Amino acid sequence: MGHHFELHKDIELTATPEQVWAAIATGPGLDSWFMGRNNVEPREGGRSSLTMAGHTDEATVTAWEPGKRFAIRSESGPEGTFNAIEYLIEGRDQGATVLRLVQSGVLGDNWETEYEAMNAGWDMYLKTLAAYLAHFPGHSGAPVAAFRPEAGTPDQVWAAVAGALGINGPVTQGQRAQLTVDGLPPIDGVVDLAGLPTYLGVRTNNGLYRFLHSGTERGNVLVLGHHIFAPDQDLTHAEQAWQNWVSTLPIG
Structure with missing residues (x-):
C-alpha cells in the first residue's frame, strides 16, 4: 500500500x-x-x-x-x-x-x-x-555522472574519497581539495559542501563536483554528479574517465 x-x-x-x-x-x-x-x-x-x-x-x-x-x-x-x-x-x-x-x-x-x-x-x-x-551566473553546466554500486560503508567510502582529494582529518568547508583523474585536467578547488555521511562537494574555477553515498539501505552506491562549466571539455570522455576513477578507487 x-x-x-x-x-x-x-x-x-x-x-x-x-x-x-x-x-x-x-x-x-x-x-x-x-x-x-x-x-x-x-x-x-x-x-x-x-x-x-x-x-x-x-x-x-x-x-x-x-x-x-x-x-x-x-x-x-x-x-x-x-x-x-x-x-x-x-x-x-x-x-x-x-x-x-x-x-x-x-x-x-x-x-x-x-x-x-x-x-x-x-x-x-x-x-x-x-x-x-x-x-557561475549566466553559464550552463554540463552534467557528468558515474556510479559504483556496493562501494562500501559510508565510513569506508568517505575515507577513500577524502584521501583521494588530499584531505586529512575531518572534512570541513573551505579545505583545499586536489585530485588527478586519468585523462582529465587536474582538479584544484575547495570543499564547499561537507554533508557527511551523505555528500561532499568541491568547487573549482570551472566545475561543481559532487560525491554522494546512497546509504546502506539503498545499496551503498557511490554516486558522482558533477557539473562542468569548461566549454572545451569532451563530456563523453569526461564521463568515461570519472567512471573509470570511481570503479577503481581503492575502498575498504
Missing part, C-alpha cells in the same frame, strides 16, 4: 527571480545543478524529462508562471505511486530570492528509506543550486 508524503524546503539565493527561474524551469538550467540530463517543454501541460543511468523519467508541467511558480507531476504507477515537485519564487530586496520547494506524492513499501534519501538529497542539490547561481 502506498504512503502519502510531503517534503518542504526553503533557501535564500543570491540571484534575481529571473535567474532562479532559468535555473529551475529550463533544461540547461537544471543540468547546471540538479541530477541527470533534463528537458522542459515551456508551457503548462508540456512535458519534462530527466535521464540518468540510461533511464528516463517523464512528467507533466502542471504550473508555468515565469518568475513565480513552476510545478511538475509524474504519471501514477501501478500501485498509485507518483511524484510531484512545486517551486515557488519570491523576490527579495538587494537582488536576493527565496525559493520554496514542495515535493509530494505517494511512495511504495520502502517509503521511509526513500523519504530520508530525498530529504538529504534536496539539501545537497539546493546548496549546489546556490553555488551555481553565486559562482
Whole structure:
C-alpha cells in the first residue's frame, strides 16, 4: 500500500527571480545543478524529462508562471505511486530570492528509506543550486555522472574519497581539495559542501563536483554528479574517465 508524503524546503539565493527561474524551469538550467540530463517543454501541460543511468523519467508541467511558480507531476504507477515537485519564487530586496520547494506524492513499501534519501538529497542539490547561481551566473553546466554500486560503508567510502582529494582529518568547508583523474585536467578547488555521511562537494574555477553515498539501505552506491562549466571539455570522455576513477578507487 502506498504512503502519502510531503517534503518542504526553503533557501535564500543570491540571484534575481529571473535567474532562479532559468535555473529551475529550463533544461540547461537544471543540468547546471540538479541530477541527470533534463528537458522542459515551456508551457503548462508540456512535458519534462530527466535521464540518468540510461533511464528516463517523464512528467507533466502542471504550473508555468515565469518568475513565480513552476510545478511538475509524474504519471501514477501501478500501485498509485507518483511524484510531484512545486517551486515557488519570491523576490527579495538587494537582488536576493527565496525559493520554496514542495515535493509530494505517494511512495511504495520502502517509503521511509526513500523519504530520508530525498530529504538529504534536496539539501545537497539546493546548496549546489546556490553555488551555481553565486559562482557561475549566466553559464550552463554540463552534467557528468558515474556510479559504483556496493562501494562500501559510508565510513569506508568517505575515507577513500577524502584521501583521494588530499584531505586529512575531518572534512570541513573551505579545505583545499586536489585530485588527478586519468585523462582529465587536474582538479584544484575547495570543499564547499561537507554533508557527511551523505555528500561532499568541491568547487573549482570551472566545475561543481559532487560525491554522494546512497546509504546502506539503498545499496551503498557511490554516486558522482558533477557539473562542468569548461566549454572545451569532451563530456563523453569526461564521463568515461570519472567512471573509470570511481570503479577503481581503492575502498575498504
